[in-house]
Amino acid sequence: xxxxxxxxxxSILSWDSVTGxxxxxxxxxxxxxxxxxxxxxxxxxxxxxxxxVAWAFAREAPMPGWGIWTPLVLLALLGSFTDNLMxxxxxxxxxxxxxxxLCSGLGMIIGGILFFxxxxxxxxxxxxxxxxxxxxxxxxxxxxxxxLGALIGAILGIMAKFAVGGVMLGIFFxx
Numbered sequence: 001x002x003x004x005x006x007x008x009x010x011s012i013l014s015w016d017s018v019t020g021x022x023x024x025x026x027x028x029x030x031x032x033x034x035x036x037x038x039x040x041x042x043x044x045x046x047x048x049x050x051x052x053v054a055w056a057f058a059r060e061a062p063m064p065g066w067g068i069w070t071p072l073v074l075l076a077l078l079g080s081f082t083d084n085l086m087x088x089x090x091x092x093x094x095x096x097x098x099x100x101x102l103c104s105g106l107g108m109i110i111g112g113i114l115f116f117x118x119x120x121x122x123x124x125x126x127x128x129x130x131x132x133x134x135x136x137x138x139x140x141x142x143x144x145x146x147x148l149g150a151l152i153g154a155i156l157g158i159m160a161k162f163a164v165g166g167v168m169l170g171i172f173f174x175x
Contacts, residue, residue, distance in 0.1 A: 068171065091150035
């Protein structure tokens with residue numbers, strides 16, 4: 001009982017320590033949600049950026065300067081569109097029509113939202129395949145080739161999103 005009475009509760013429960021702890025907890029939650037967003041169809045890199053902001057406010061060190069925030073913001077914007085861009089580039093490299101490239105990007109978004117996780121992979125494939133068959137009136141073989149290009153691009157895009165997220169955290173924590 002004497003030990004409890006001798007603890008300086010004002011320093012433990014001060015506004016700064018409670019706020020800092022809450023901000024650190026928020027930052028950790030945002031980091032986890034941000035990395036989940038690298039595979040889920042929401043802008044995970046912007047969530048990671050929010051985690052960096054919360055962490056920066058929580059620590060008692062000086063705030064990072066523009067030399068840190070500028071690349072983080074640019075990477076967050078780039079990373080948010082990487083998977084869709086890679087699916088479209090993959091489809092283009094395998095000879096897709098312009099309409100199939102657009103359909104592969106739409107397929108990734110719609111498939112990811114409605115049928116996660118398999119929709120993230122099948123969406124671009126089916127989007128490019130169906131668009132090539134119906135709109136471009138290509139053969140089944142050419143349409144499947146286009147869909148495979150979109151699928152390969154989508155997989156590489158998801159891997160690139162994780163890499164961009166890791167680079168973002170590396171820049172933030174190593175500065």
